[in-house]
Amino acid sequence: MNILDQYQTDRLKASDIPPGREFAVIVEKVVLETLDDDEPAKPVVHFANAKKSLPLNKTNALQIAECYGPETEAWSGRPIVLYRAKTMFGGKMVDCIRCRVPVAGEHHATPAQTPPAPEPANDPGEAQPGDEIPF
Numbered sequence: 253m254n255i256l257d258q259y260q261t262d263r264l265k266a267s268d269i270p271p272g273r274e275f276a277v278i279v280e281k282v283v284l285e286t287l288d289d290d291e292p293a294k295p296v297v298h299f300a301n302a303k304k305s306l307p308l309n310k311t312n313a314l315q316i317a318e319c320y321g322p323e324t325e326a327w328s329g330r331p332i333v334l335y336r337a338k339t340m341f342g343g344k345m346v347d348c349i350r351c352r353v354p355v356a357g358e359h360h361a362t363p364a365q366t367p368p369a370p371e372p373a374n375d376p377g378e379a380q381p382g383d384e385i386p387f
C-alpha cells in the first residue's frame with residue numbers, strides 16, 4: 253500500500269504532476285476559499301478539464317495575471333499549462349506546481365480540443381495530443 257494514497261485531496265499537489273510533464277488546463281473559475289481554519293481565504297482556481305483545483309500562491313497568480321489581466325473573471329475559458337518545478341521553502345528545495353500561459357502554436361491536449369495529427373515528440377515529457385489529465 254502506498255501511504256500517500258490514503259490522504260487524497262481535491263487540491264492539486266506537486267506529486268500529482270509527473271516530473272518533466274506539462275498539462276494544459278482550462279480555467280473554469282477562481283473563487284476565494286478557506287483552506288485552513290487558521291488562515292485567511294485564498295484564491296483557488298478550478299479547471300473545466302481537471303478534477304482537482306489549485307490554490308494560487310502569489311507567484312502563480314501574478315504569472316496568470318501578467319497575460320490575462322488582474323481580474324480573475326477574465327481568466328475563465330483561458331488555457332494555462334501546469335508543470336512541476338522546485339522552490340525554496342523553509343531553507344530547503346521542495347517540489348511545487350508552477351503555471352504559465354501557452355505560447356502561440358503550442359499544442360497540449362485538452363478534452364475540448366480536436367487533437368491534430370500526431371507528430372514525433374520532441375520532448376518525451378511534453379503532453380501529447382490525446383493524453384489524459386491525470387488529476
